[in-house]
Amino acid sequence: MSEAVITIKLPERFDFSYHKEFYNKTAEVLADHKHREVEMDFSRVEYLDSSALGMLVMLQKKCAEVGKQVVVVNASGLAADILKIANMEKIVEIR
Template structure:
């Protein structure tokens, strides 16, 4: 997986690529720490447009991000969701936990 962090005004974006699974745990965790460390960023977006596969550990990582962001008064949105990734998030009822676009 390739994780890229970018900051624009009060919004931070984490772009993920390819497979989002347990092997991506360390890279995802490091990117999350970078995102949450941005003092001026109130809104966090996880861009899943390039993700073609995610598993249950990826769902757990997204929940971890949500909890850590909430503890620092930041909002998380999942964007670029499509195809099989959208199906997995729908089945897991993530639309009740995240803003999804």
């Protein structure tokens, strides 16, 4: 992993209950100018809902404003299916 990349490991349940922690973690990332890419690590995510999708969209918009890119990594199973159904690859890069 490059120093220009910062990774945020998401919980098993990526839903509205994670909103405050997500906001706090991403605020730090947005303020840090040495990272150009924000990896959202979905390796533990087993469930996500529409609020999680909204959080990703909001993060992408805020990152774009400061020249950062959001990348989803390690999504599998139901989480990967939901991302695909929601056409999230049009908003964030999915690897």
